[in-house]
Each structure stands twice: as structure tokens, then as C-alpha cells.
Amino acid sequence: MSHDFAPLPDLPPPGTTVGAVGWLRRNLFSNVANSILTLFAIYLLATLLPPLFSWLFFKADWIGDSREACTSGGACWVFIRARFSTFMYGFFPENETWRINLIYIALIACMVPLFIDSFRHKVKLGVFVIFVFPIFGFILLFGGVFGLEQTETSQWGGLTLTLLLASVGCVAALPLGILLALGRQATNMPAVKSMCVLFIEFWRGVPLITVLFMSSVMLPLFLPEGVSFDKLLRALIGITLFQSAYIAEVVRGGLQAIPKGQYEAADALGLSYWKKMGLIVLPQAMKIVIPGIVNTFIALFKDTTLVIIVGLLDILGMVQNALNDPNWLGYSTEGYVFTAFVFWIFCFSMSRYSQSLERKLHTGHKR
Amino acid sequence: MTAAVPNTAAENEVMIELRGVNKWYDKFHVLKDINLQVAKGERIVVCGPSGSVPSTMIRCINRLEEHQKGQIIVDGTELTSDLRQIEQIRKEVGMVFQHFNLFPHLTVLENLALAPMWVRKMPRKEAEAIGMQYLERVKIPDQAKKYPGQLSGGQQQRVAIARSLCMNPRIMLFDEPTSALDPEMIKEVLDVMIELAESGMTMMCVTHEMGFAKTVADKVIFMDRGQIVESNPPEEFFNNPQNERTQLFLSQIIGH
Numbered sequence: 226m227s228h229d230f231a232p233l234p235d236l237p238p239p240g241t242t243v244g245a246v247g248w249l250r251r252n253l254f255s256n257v258a259n260s261i262l263t264l265f266a267i268y269l270l271a272t273l274l275p276p277l278f279s280w281l282f283f284k285a286d287w288i289g290d291s292r293e294a295c296t297s298g299g300a301c302w303v304f305i306r307a308r309f310s311t312f313m314y315g316f317f318p319e320n321e322t323w324r325i326n327l328i329y330i331a332l333i334a335c336m337v338p339l340f341i342d343s344f345r346h347k348v349k350l351g352v353f354v355i356f357v358f359p360i361f362g363f364i365l366l367f368g369g370v371f372g373l374e375q376t377e378t379s380q381w382g383g384l385t386l387t388l389l390l391a392s393v394g395c396v397a398a399l400p401l402g403i404l405l406a407l408g409r410q411a412t413n414m415p416a417v418k419s420m421c422v423l424f425i426e427f428w429r430g431v432p433l434i435t436v437l438f439m440s441s442v443m444l445p446l447f448l449p450e451g452v453s454f455d456k457l458l459r460a461l462i463g464i465t466l467f468q469s470a471y472i473a474e475v476v477r478g479g480l481q482a483i484p485k486g487q488y489e490a491a492d493a494l495g496l497s498y499w500k501k502m503g504l505i506v507l508p509q510a511m512k513i514v515i516p517g518i519v520n521t522f523i524a525l526f527k528d529t530t531l532v533i534i535v536g537l538l539d540i541l542g543m544v545q546n547a548l549n550d551p552n553w554l555g556y557s558t559e560g561y562v563f564t565a566f567v568f569w570i571f572c573f574s575m576s577r578y579s580q581s582l583e584r585k586l587h588t589g590h591k592r
Numbered sequence: 593m594t595a596a597v598p599n600t601a602a603e604n605e606v607m608i609e610l611r612g613v614n615k616w617y618d619k620f621h622v623l624k625d626i627n628l629q630v631a632k633g634e635r636i637v638v639c640g641p642s643g644s645v646p647s648t649m650i651r652c653i654n655r656l657e658e659h660q661k662g663q664i665i666v667d668g669t670e671l672t673s674d675l676r677q678i679e680q681i682r683k684e685v686g687m688v689f690q691h692f693n694l695f696p697h698l699t700v701l702e703n704l705a706l707a708p709m710w711v712r713k714m715p716r717k718e719a720e721a722i723g724m725q726y727l728e729r730v731k732i733p734d735q736a737k738k739y740p741g742q743l744s745g746g747q748q749q750r751v752a753i754a755r756s757l758c759m760n761p762r763i764m765l766f767d768e769p770t771s772a773l774d775p776e777m778i779k780e781v782l783d784v785m786i787e788l789a790e791s792g793m794t795m796m797c798v799t800h801e802m803g804f805a806k807t808v809a810d811k812v813i814f815m816d817r818g819q820i821v822e823s824n825p826p827e828e829f830f831n832n833p834q835n836e837r838t839q840l841f842l843s844q845i846i847g848h
Contacts, residue, residue, distance in 0.1 A: 493686070494755070
């Protein structure tokens with residue numbers, strides 16, 4: 226037992242298990258079935274991708290201003306270019322579109338510091354973006370003050386309307402959803418609890434399309450004569466209430482994942498109910514449910530296209546509207562591909578942002 | 593340190609009083625007619641073959657559990673369902689749990705400063721200074737910026753004790769503070785508790801650490817089947833147990 230311990234030298238692993246060859250062997254050709262699948266996948270990509278790329282890019286027409294420019298047999302992106310401003314701004318007066326651009330620029334300027342780790346006033350800025358910014362945005366959009374020309378909400382359309390519906394839906398539904406989730410958990414207040422349950426189950430039980438129909442067709446019937454409010458506002462309220470029911474259920478899942486000991490420790494320190502929830506329970510619960518919340522946000526973002534049935538023209542509505550233009554008949558593929566691409570950009574960014582947020586908020590307890 | 597120093601000052605001031613307290617979980621009768629007085633500065637150790645009965649009793653004292661019959665009077669205030677009174681009592685009563693229950697999303701220092709800031713309305717700087725002071729007292733000031741998940745069990749429990757002390761409580765309740773710890777960490781927590789006991793804090797501690805009971809307790813209470821079976825000073829309790837069930841319990845605890 227008194228041998229001197231002489232460590233063996235470190236040898237490199239066998240060549241066939243590392244590097245590109247090793248990776249290929251392990252992942253693509255590990256057995257017969259896997260090899261067949263790999264070859265089949267390669268065959269599929271080889272037959273599908275070249276024509277797709279050639280249609281999308283190589284044979285596509287980019288320059289011009291009428292359908293005469295589209296002669297090469299690929300996609301006619303000239304159509305998108307010609308109608309781009311209506312896709313973005315709807316029927317907003319053309320010389321007033323700087324107002325919408327200003328909102329976008331201001332919003333981006335406000336959001337950038339939120340991504341910078343060393344920025345210290347994130348909470349203040351967040352409060353500003355959520356509470357003050359919408360007022361600023363509304364004034365710019367609606368006008369009528371400070372010498373701005375007044376616009377009608379029916380002139381709001383395109384991507385602007387999509388973003389408006391989605392952001393108001395998310396921002397307004399989140400606090401409402403949290404309150405509903407807390408109400409549903411309040412076992413010592415049966416009246417509050419059953420009202421929350423009723424609300425959530427009602428809104429979760431009806432399709433959004435019904436909600437929109439109800440808000441635009443049925444609601445005016447119940448209102449007293451002479452009282453009418455904006456179609457867009459009604460759609461916004463419908464979307465918010467609908468979305469809040471979903472958020473409530475997602476948040477409830479998070480609340481249930483917080484151990485009882487956390488509630489007890491907060492109680493034992495003398496924290497009141499709202500402080501306990503706001504400082505201890507919700508910060509932990511919300512962190513758990515980020516993926517679920519972003520999931521419902523993404524679903525809502527796409528569901529906003531349903532407003533087309535009550536006559537609001539979001540980006541999809543504007544594209545369909547352009548497709549009816551006799552000058553551009555027959556370019557529906559380009560229109561829908563473009564719309565899908567715009568939606569994908571936004572949804573994918575949301576998904577990536579939620580992942581980075583999860584990583585950033587991950588403190589200690591699993592490290 | 594062999595026997596507890598009797599607390600002479602204000603010996604008659606009653607901090608906790610239980611009068612005929614009864615509690616049921618549905619139909620299960622957990623606490624049966626508990627009568628108990630704890631004077632200011634008194635150190636009580638509560639033990640029993642089932643941990644849940646003593647735990648339930650001390651959890652009633654800060655209303656983590658509700659009793660259905662009898663009176664509980666803490667520091668002159670009776671516990672009723674009045675929320676303001678409950679919060680008032682909780683400010684004065686610190687509690688340490690078996691599973692620490694630190695807030696995992698906050699750093700150690702934030703854990704400590706939270707209650708002084710939000711319950712006592714103290715400015716952040718002052719609350720953090722107090723937090724650091726107690727962190728030094730439990731001998732881990734170097735962990736202030738870490739998250740609870742990065743500490744060992746013993747360190748977490750010491751942070752939990754410091755967190756309660758930051759509220760400057762008049763009473764401290766310990767609910768099996770060492771039961772979830774690895775053996776080598778029990779001592780560091782007990783040392784902190786002994787130091788606290790010697791500073792004159794009114795303490796009620798549910799534990800099976802009989803060494804701790806012998807060292808610091810003024811009174812050891814043995815509970816079984818929802819009742820207080822025996823309540824005596826430690827010398828009496830360990831050397832001359834009156835009740836058969838206490839004798840059996842002690843022989844089992846000391847035997848292993």
C-alpha cells in the first residue's frame with residue numbers, strides 16, 4: 226500500500242468520438258434507422274429549399290411600382306413595397322404618419338435602458354412606460370390638442386393597430402389577471418372568491434371571436450339610447466377581459482408553486498396581506514410563470530387578427546384589403562407570406578426576451 | 593453555563609398566557625385545555641414524542657394556526673381574529689422555522705432588511721445597518737450579498753434567526769430549528785440560540801435537543817396527546833421525571 230502514486234498522463238479521446246466526424250456519427254448515423262431518417266431529411270431539404278429560395282429571393286422582383294415590374298416568375302415584392310405604408314399605418318393621414326413613427330422611436334428609446342444591466346432606474350422607467358407613455362401615445366395618435374390634427378379611430382390600422390391591440394391587451398390584462406388570481410386564492414373571502422371564479426370561467430369559456438361580436442353588435446343593444454362608445458375601445462375592453470382570465474389561471478399556477486413556508490415566514494414577520502403578496506409571493510410566482518405569460522401574450526398577439534370580423538383593419542386586414550385592389554389581383558401569396566413574417570418577427574422576439582428574462586431573474590436557489 | 597441564570601428583573605411580567613386553549617383540525621383534537629404562563633425573560637423548551645403538538649401550540653401564539661376555544665394573550669394583547677391585533681403581535685414575536693423559510697429571491701441582507709423597512713417603516717440605510725449588525729452577531733457578515741440558496745443549512749438558519757431579531761422582537765419562538773440540519777451544523781445554530789438566551793430574550797423553543805434544554809431552559813414542558821404532561825425546571829425534569837410517559841420519552845431520547 227506504500228506505492229508512490231504516479232498519475233497517468235491525460236490522453237486525447239479517440240479521434241472518431243470527437244470533432245465533426247464524431248458528432249455526425251453520434252447524432253446522425255448512430256444506427257440504421259437514424260441513418261435512413263437522416264438521408265430522407267437531406268433529400269427533403271434538397272428538393273424543397275432550392276425552389277423556395279429561388280421564389281423568395283433569386284427570381285423575385287424587388288424594384289418597380291406596378292405589376293408590370295413583376296415578370297421574372299418569382300415573388301412580387303413590388304406589391305409589398307407599393308402598399309407598405311398602408312400595411313404599417315392603415316388609413317392614417319399620410320402627412321401625419323410621423324406621429325406614429327415618433328411613438329415607435331420614443332418607445333424604443335424607453336425600452337433600450339431596460340435591457341442595460343447597469344441602468345439603475347428600471348422600476349421608475351417601467352412605471353413611466355406603463356402609466357405615462359400610453360397617454361403620450363394616445364395624444365399623438367388621436368390628436369386634437371397642441372395643434373395636432375384630430376384623427377378617427379377608424380383611420381387607425383395596419384401594424385399600428387395590431388401593436389396597439391396587443392400591447393393594451395397585455396399591459397391592462399396583466400394586473401387584472403393577477404388580482405383575479407389572488408381573488409381566486411382567497412379562501413377566507415368566499416364572496417370574492419366565487420366572483421373571481423365566475424369571471425374567469427365565463428371568459429375562458431367563450432371564444433374570442435364571440436367576445437368581439439358581442440362587444441360590437443350586442444353591447445350597443447344593452448346600452449341606453451344615445452350612449453355609444455368607440456368600436457375600437459369596445460374591442461380593447463373585450464380583449465383585455467378575455468386575456469385577463471387566461472393570465473389569472475397562469476398566475477394561479479405560479480401562486481400554487483410557492484411553498485406554504487414563504488407565506489408563513491412573511492406572516493410571522495408582521496407583513497400585511499398586500500405586502501406579503503407584493504414583496505414575497507408574487508415576485509417568486511411571476512418568475513415561475515414567465516413562460517406561461519409570454520405564451521398567452523404570443524397567443525393574444527396572433528389573436529388580434531380576429532378584429533377583422535368587427536371591421537377593424539389590422540395588418541392582416543390591410544393586406545386582405547390590398548389584395549382586393551384590381552391593380553394587384555393575384556398576389557395573395559406574397560401578402561400572406563409578408564404578414565406571417567411580420568408576426569413571426571414579433572412573436573420570436575417575445576419568446577427570446579422571455580428566455581433572457583428567465584435567465585436574468587434566476588437567483589441562487591438552484592445554483 | 594451549567595444551569596440557567598434565573599431572571600430576577602420583572603419576573604412577574606407575563607409575556608405569554610394561554611388559558612384553556614383548545615384546537616381541532618377538523619374533528620381531530622390537537623390541543624386539549626392548554627394552560628401556560630411565560631414570564632418576561634423566561635426560556636421554555638417544549639418537547640414531545642410527536643413534534644406536531646408542541647409545534648401547533650407555539651404556532652397558535654403568533655396565529656399561524658387559529659385556536660377554537662380559550663384565550664391566548666401575548667404581551668397584554670389578546671389574539672382574536674382582528675387583523676390589526678394579529679399584525680401588532682407578529683411585530684413583537686419573532687419566529688424561526690424548521691425549514692428556515694428564507695426568501696430565495698432576495699439576498700441575505702435584503703431578507704434581513706425587508707421587515708424593518710416595510711413593517712417598521714425604517715429607511716433602507718438604517719434597516720441594512722441593523723441587518724449587518726445582526727449578521728455579525730450570528731457570525732456570517734461576509735454572506736450578506738449572497739442568495740439563501742448559496743448558503744449551507746446552518747448558515748441559512750442563522751440568517752433566519754437574524755431576520756427575526758431585526759424586528760427587535762420581545763419574544764422569540766423556535767419551531768424545531770435544528771431538525772432539518774445535518775449533525776455538524778446543529779452546533780453553530782445552537783450556539784447562536786444559547787447566546788440569545790443569555791441575553792435575556794423571552795424564548796419558547798420546540799426541540800429535541802436535550803443538551804440545549806439543560807443548558808439554557810428555565811422550564812421544560814413535555815406534551816403528549818394534546819396535553820401538557822409535565823412542566824418543570826430542567827434539573828427536576830431530567831433527574832426526577834414525575835410522569836410515566838415522561839420517563840419513557842426521556843429513556844428513548846437519551847438512549848439513542
